[in-house]
Structure formats: C-alpha cells, structure tokens
Amino acid sequence: MIEAETITSLQNPRVKNLVKLRDRRARNQQGVFIAEGYRAISRALEKEVYPQEIYFCRNCFLGENEDALLSQAASHGARLFELSQHAFEKVAYRDRPEGLLAVIKQWSYGLTDLALSDPPFLLIVEAIEKPGNLGTILRSADAAGVDAVICCDSVTDLFNPNVVRSSTGVLFSMPTVSASTDEVIKWIRDRGIRTVATTPHTDFLYTDISLDGPLAIVMGSEQFGLSDTWLEACDQKARIPMAGQADSLNVAMATLITLFEAVRQRP
C-alpha cells in the first residue's frame, strides 16, 4: 500500500506551485523541474535520477505499473501526493495526462566537470530555440555516443518540459553543459579539440572532411545559423548537400546527419 498525502483543492499551494513551474524563472529560482508521464519518470529512475516529489491521479492512469513506479520512487525518497482528477488536470502539462508528474532537482555541470573520451567527441549547439529540437538533438547525441552536449548562449533551457519530453529520457543521462561561446571556444582550444561547423556557406561537403580524432561538431540556431564568432573560431566548415526545398532539413536533422557521418569515420 502506497502512503500519500491527498490534495483535492485547486487552491492548495503545491498545486499552485506546480503550475508556476511551467515558467523557467520559477524553475530556476526553486532549482527544480517537472517530468511528466510514465516513460519520463521511469527513465529518470532507471538512470538514478530520483524525484523529490511525485503527484499522481489514479483516474488518469493508463497502465498497471504506476503503483510499482510510485513505490520505487518513494523508496528513493520521493514524497507522494495523490491528487483529485480536477487538481491533476490543472497541474498536468500535457493534453492527455497520464496521472504522473514528478518534481526533480535540477543539476548543472561546468566544462571542467566533463569526462572526455580519448579522442574526445563533443557536440556544441548554439542558441537552439525550439525545445523539441533540443530534445531530438540530445537523443541524436546519445545514439551517436558523444561525450557531452555543450549549449552555448542557451535560449531554451534544458529543463523546459518539452525538452524533458522530447529527449525521451536522454536528458537524465547525457552530460550537458551550458556556457558562453567565449568560454567554450577557449576551453576547446586549450584541449586541442578540432571544431567543425555545419553551415550552408562553404564548398566543403561534410562527407569530404575528416571527422576523426578530437572533434567537436558545432551547430547553430534554427533562425540565424551559427554566429560570426563561431564561424570564425571554427577550424573547418562543412555543408550537407540538399536536394528539394531549402528548409527540408532543420537543425535537429542536420545534427543527426553530421553526428552519424562522424560515427562512420571514427574507428
């Protein structure tokens, strides 16, 4: 039997606070974020990221494993709160809530915390705007086996609910660092890591340049591409050949293609 406090009132301060946590500022002030749904929370637990609190609503449950998940989270210290359907629908971020919402402590790594493989293989992204793209980029980085994803001049924060969702749990295991472009360029150079920028403005195809050895692939934002600072700082530029209409590849797709060309070339 699961022990949980019960909440039915929409005026309950915890309910009100969960709604506030949709807002980046509130998340950062409190140092937490929200993971919603069975898959996201079970991925967190698998990766030993333990929620501080879980809010649940039995009426919304879709499967039969929710209780086991709640027990497991509780055994790792999560406080459980059972919400009325009305209250849960208020706090849920999704349209069709699954009756599970976790509050998890944020984390933050610095560049010096990163454990690099030999040779290093990094992905650097600059000012990505759409949370769905950032989540897909994290998945791609995970599948390609990069050491870490470095976010320069972040626009979308990593703990945005749509990044959490679209990363399908990769957020909980992929080392990520947010830092300024200047810091990152200095850090990369100090370590002798070669940088390859993907941009349409070059004659070099991404398949014709070496993506072997110590490497950081650098991707720009959806709307503006890479900043001049990055384009000038990069050791090499590479473009992806495109048939069809100009915007068929978005930044997440271009990142995936480039990462897997690097995987192909790397021993």
Add this chain to the structure above:
Amino acid sequence: MIEAETITSLQNPRVKNLVKLRDRRARNQQGVFIAEGYRAISRALEKEVYPQEIYFCRNCFLGENEDALLSQAASHGARLFELSQHAFEKVAYRDRPEGLLAVIKQWSYGLTDLALSDPPFLLIVEAIEKPGNLGTILRSADAAGVDAVICCDSVTDLFNPNVVRSSTGVLFSMPTVSASTDEVIKWIRDRGIRTVATTPHTDFLYTDISLDGPLAIVMGSEQFGLSDTWLEACDQKARIPMAGQADSLNVAMATLITLFEAVRQRP
C-alpha cells in the same frame, strides 16, 4: 479588394463540414484535405497545388502578406470565405490559429505513375503510425532527393493534418504512392530495384553495404519494425550502430541517417 462570402454562425454547414474533415473517413469520402496556416498554404501555391476553398479570419492574421496569398489563391480558382473569430476558432485545428485554412483536393498516384530516375532511388515505408514521423520522413526524402516515397499498408494517411503540417510543404511536391506490400514487392522486383531493409536484427552495418545503383530503402513501423514479409523479401538488411539507450533513434531519425548514407555513396 478581396471578395469573400461571410460566415459568422457556428451552425453554418461549411463550418460543420470543416470540423468533420479532421476525420479521415470524411476526408476520403469528400476527396479533400485541410492545410492550415500561412506557410502550408503558401507552399501549396508555390508548388501549383491550388486550394478549392480558403477560410480566413482577419483577427487571427499574424503577418501582412495574408491578403496577397488570398488574392493569389482566388486567381487560381479558390472560393474565399471570411469567418468570424468565433467560427474560425471552431474550425481551426491548431491551438494558435493563424486565420488561414484551405480545403484542397486529394490526389492519388499509382506505382505505374512514378517517374524514376536512372538509377532509381526510392524510399519505402511500412505502416508508419505517427503523423509527425511520416511528415519528417517526407522532409528527409525531399532533402535526400529520392524519386518517390511508397507507403505500404498505410496506417496514417498522407492527408492527416499533422502530416501536412510536419512535412512543411513537402507533401505538395514529393511523389507518394500508397499500395499493398505484395504489390510493391512485385513492382520493385519487376524493375530490378535492390531493396535494403533497416533492422536491428543483422550484423551488416548500413555503412558497409552498397547503397549505390537502383535502390529502395525500406523502413518499418515505430512499434513493430518491418513485417516478416518485407524482411524476407529484402535483398539486404542493414543496421545502424547505436550507442546510448535503445530507443534514441526513432524511425524518422533512422530513415534520415540511412538516406544520407545513400546520398554519400551515390555519384
């Protein structure tokens, strides 16, 4: 000045019918589909796909080019209907409607209609479930320059509103065929086109096999992968190496990676 009929009543039969067109059966019965928003409709016009009707609401317009778009569509035969905001919000599929919704005639190609390049380069997808994946796959196919996308045993129809949206207009130009697996296998074999199936259940890496010459890349569904029929019929199987968690690459991402490896290998 744009001439348009005015609709304010939610009981108007046209308003009611637009709501019905969210349903696949109604779309197929009437042989039409819906494209919503400025980008989708302007892409249709660019590609000489002319709407039969456009419903608009000035209060929802985001930009300044909507009138030009309406004039252009009208000059190609579209009937225009101006809706009250209340009525438009009822018919809009999106959460934040842009005040433009077009009704467009469906089309349908058969295998024999396809114009193949020499050597042919095709993408075959089986029973894709998520409209967003199908739309992304169309974009990838467009960027890779395939001749056509062949959908076997379709689950999601091509004219689903989320396919229209996520294809970012590629739907209007990419030749697509829906057919049964048996028909497609016969057609492919008759033409001597080699088929390569992407599946985790093989030792061959996708980068180690030839993707040159007459080629069809074959991708399975999200949940079930490729059917036994396709796995047995394929000339070669190939897998994508994956670091990280098992589901980091979804079918749309795997399709993109495989298509661009083919692009790399093809002269």
